[in-house]
Amino acid sequence: MTRLEVGPPHDHEVWIGRELAPPAPAGPVALLYDPEVEPLARRLADAVGPRLQLAVAGGEASKQLSVYERLLRALAGAALPRDAEVWAVGGGTVTDLAGFVAASYLRGVGWRAWPTTTLAVVDAAVGGKTGLNLPEGKNLVGAFHPPRGVYAELTALATLPRRVFREGLVEAFKHGLLTGDPVLLAPWDLEAERPGLEDYLARAVQVKIAVVERDFREGGERMKLNLGHTLAHALEAASGHALAHGYAVAWGLLFATLLGRELGGDDLSEPVEALLAWTEAPAPPAADWETLSGFLARDKKNRAAGLRWVVPYGLGDVRIEEVADGALKRAFEAWRGRAARYAG
Amino acid sequence: MTRLEVGPPHDHEVWIGRELAPPAPAGPVALLYDPEVEPLARRLADAVGPRLQLAVAGGEASKQLSVYERLLRALAGAALPRDAEVWAVGGGTVTDLAGFVAASYLRGVGWRAWPTTTLAVVDAAVGGKTGLNLPEGKNLVGAFHPPRGVYAELTALATLPRRVFREGLVEAFKHGLLTGDPVLLAPWDLEAERPGLEDYLARAVQVKIAVVERDFREGGERMKLNLGHTLAHALEAASGHALAHGYAVAWGLLFATLLGRELGGDDLSEPVEALLAWTEAPAPPAADWETLSGFLARDKKNRAAGLRWVVPYGLGDVRIEEVADGALKRAFEAWRGRAARYAG
Numbered sequence: 001m002t003r004l005e006v007g008p009p010h011d012h013e014v015w016i017g018r019e020l021a022p023p024a025p026a027g028p029v030a031l032l033y034d035p036e037v038e039p040l041a042r043r044l045a046d047a048v049g050p051r052l053q054l055a056v057a058g059g060e061a062s063k064q065l066s067v068y069e070r071l072l073r074a075l076a077g078a079a080l081p082r083d084a085e086v087w088a089v090g091g092g093t094v095t096d097l098a099g100f101v102a103a104s105y106l107r108g109v110g111w112r113a114w115p116t117t118t119l120a121v122v123d124a125a126v127g128g129k130t131g132l133n134l135p136e137g138k139n140l141v142g143a144f145h146p147p148r149g150v151y152a153e154l155t156a157l158a159t160l161p162r163r164v165f166r167e168g169l170v171e172a173f174k175h176g177l178l179t180g181d182p183v184l185l186a187p188w189d190l191e192a193e194r195p196g197l198e199d200y201l202a203r204a205v206q207v208k209i210a211v212v213e214r215d216f217r218e219g220g221e222r223m224k225l226n227l228g229h230t231l232a233h234a235l236e237a238a239s240g241h242a243l244a245h246g247y248a249v250a251w252g253l254l255f256a257t258l259l260g261r262e263l264g265g266d267d268l269s270e271p272v273e274a275l276l277a278w279t280e281a282p283a284p285p286a287a288d289w290e291t292l293s294g295f296l297a298r299d300k301k302n303r304a305a306g307l308r309w310v311v312p313y314g315l316g317d318v319r320i321e322e323v324a325d326g327a328l329k330r331a332f333e334a335w336r337g338r339a340a341r342y343a344g
Numbered sequence: 345m346t347r348l349e350v351g352p353p354h355d356h357e358v359w360i361g362r363e364l365a366p367p368a369p370a371g372p373v374a375l376l377y378d379p380e381v382e383p384l385a386r387r388l389a390d391a392v393g394p395r396l397q398l399a400v401a402g403g404e405a406s407k408q409l410s411v412y413e414r415l416l417r418a419l420a421g422a423a424l425p426r427d428a429e430v431w432a433v434g435g436g437t438v439t440d441l442a443g444f445v446a447a448s449y450l451r452g453v454g455w456r457a458w459p460t461t462t463l464a465v466v467d468a469a470v471g472g473k474t475g476l477n478l479p480e481g482k483n484l485v486g487a488f489h490p491p492r493g494v495y496a497e498l499t500a501l502a503t504l505p506r507r508v509f510r511e512g513l514v515e516a517f518k519h520g521l522l523t524g525d526p527v528l529l530a531p532w533d534l535e536a537e538r539p540g541l542e543d544y545l546a547r548a549v550q551v552k553i554a555v556v557e558r559d560f561r562e563g564g565e566r567m568k569l570n571l572g573h574t575l576a577h578a579l580e581a582a583s584g585h586a587l588a589h590g591y592a593v594a595w596g597l598l599f600a601t602l603l604g605r606e607l608g609g610d611d612l613s614e615p616v617e618a619l620l621a622w623t624e625a626p627a628p629p630a631a632d633w634e635t636l637s638g639f640l641a642r643d644k645k646n647r648a649a650g651l652r653w654v655v656p657y658g659l660g661d662v663r664i665e666e667v668a669d670g671a672l673k674r675a676f677e678a679w680r681g682r683a684a685r686y687a688g
Contacts, residue, residue, distance in 0.1 A: 065409065065413050073478055073479065076484045079642065103487065104444075104486060106484060106485075108487065108488065137420060139451075140416070141448050141451075143487060
């Protein structure tokens with residue numbers, strides 16, 4: 001069992017292990033869970049006796065205002081008080097949604113997260129971001145509202161389909177690029193030694209903790225976590241959100257490393273290609289640069305001032321900067337060539 | 345012109361005066377305004393050139409999720425960036441709603457409030473509370489999100505119907521009970537000297553600032569602002585929300601003073617009766633104690649642990665405590681007697 005501490009202003013712990021003991025809640029509990037992980041939800045319910053249990057389907061379709069309204073009204077209908085806690089059990093979509101419910105019910109109650117996908121453990125459940133989608137775009141509504149605790153239950157992760165398990169570790173690999181940690185850059189080594197998963201996840205989560213501690217409000221430091229995400233969001237949009245987030249980020253990371261090379265940095269594309277193969281990433285959508293640029297301009301992160309890129313110049317050497325159109329287009333051509341080879 | 349400072353963690357100014365100069369926004373502006381105060385909204389629009397202008401009808405009916413969604417989608421549709429500001433022009437319902445839109449759009453953008461009723465100036469626009477109603481109850485959803493500035497424009501207040509103007513000052517009178525300020529306890533003196541309005545409002549707002557500075561998160565100190573509100577919320581609910589908030593609070597203040605007397609404090613009921621007469625408050629609903637108790641138990645503020653009352657023992661001497669049923673019932677009988685006399 002591993003215990004990580006997230007410092008101010010978050011002030012909570014992240015537990016990683018098998019059959020983690022449920023914490024003592026401050027008040028009555030509303031348990032919001034993805035029915036896909038009902039065994040874990042049932043174990044928590046048996047332990048705590050929640051006032052309310054609500055099933056929430058995993059997936060982006062749940063991150064909308066009508067579902068948010070249903071959950072809020074259920075909490076209000078059960079007269080949950082200010083000292084109530086929301087316990088969220090599921091992937092990142094369920095924890096994002098439940099976190100925003102907690103952030104806004106009675107102007108804010110506490111919450112705890114049991115992320116049940118590798119992606120949610122590494123990415124969604126640390127950092128305090130909660131939120132919803134609008135038809136106009138993803139994550140356009142929400143709040144910064146750190147959970148009181150995060151509990152990465154390895155028994156739940158063990159039940160994930162292999163491809164989902166691997167897809168989620170793209171974000172951990174990204175953390176490896178940010179820091180140069182060779183363990184994070186070789187997730188395939190986990191296959192040989194599954195007991196290594198706890199250590200692997202702890203390393204990945206620790207990178208995110210370090211970044212968000214330095215920059216709660218996404219001023220500068222936190223933007224490094226967007227490595228690979230700028231193109232990824234455009235690829236997701238161009239695919240009509242058929243391309244899963246982890247795969248989109250993997251393709252985005254390949255683009256980022258080719259951009260770094262184009263700008264005079266090291267060539268870091270080789271391990272990313274290995275990652276694409278290991279995750280069995282599907283080919284990206286065949287959109288051209290002009291189409292993707294259109295999506296880039298609409299990304300919420302790009303709305304203030306100019307569009308800035310997170311560029312890896314070497315392992316552990318990532319910079320945030322504006323990039324001239326010519327370099328972007330050359331990197332894109334190189335990326336398109338690799339993608340075509342991969343698809344073929 | 346009066347300038348008041350609200351200290352950390354709010355950190356904003358409150359301006360009170362005539363034809364206040366609009367501030368310089370940090371980015372593009374979304375102007376959300378009640379069409380009832382269009383002249384002020386138009387003046388602001390002429391000065392700042394908003395990216396977006398949205399009319400929002402005043403009144404509780406606007407504080408619901410469907411209106412919230414309409415506003416969020418309008419902001420997203422106009423691609424308002426992170427550095428955008430929401431400017432809210434209207435009464436407390438409009439500023440509450442607009443503040444929550446600002447609190448949650450892109451996980452929080454800045455906002456400024458132009459409260460256009462006496463009630464909103466004294467109560468709603470200082471303290472950082474924003475929010476919405478659910479069918480299950482008022483203000484059950486929201487966030488603490490202080491505005492960047494509050495601008496009490498006296499020219500807008502001058503256009504209020506007399507009864508609305510007076511009703512809003514019930515909260516200012518309440519601040520007089522909290523501090524013992526004789527000016528706040530005699531709002532009718534304003535009639536003789538309308539130029540005194542700026543000073544009067546400044547005194548009332550300063551009381552709220554002092555309280556919320558000491559207790560941003562409604563731990564203890566801020567609960568004093570609920571003086572008169574416990575019964576008031578039950579009266580509003582018993583009337584099917586036909587009884588306006590100011591009147592309900594005035595009746596709640598009468599109950600609170602009679603409760604203070606019952607518990608051995610000074611008899612402060614006389615100035616409250618004068619307030620009821622001056623505001624031309626309608627008679628409260630004829631509900632009995634059992635009915636009102638039922639509403640009390642459902643009030644969100646009472647949901648944690650036991651129900652505590654804000655009891656005035658003397659001018660400037662207000663205590664928060666649990667009260668035995670016997671004393672509550674005796675105070676209620678006395679209150680019912682006064683109400684019957686007033687209605688007759």
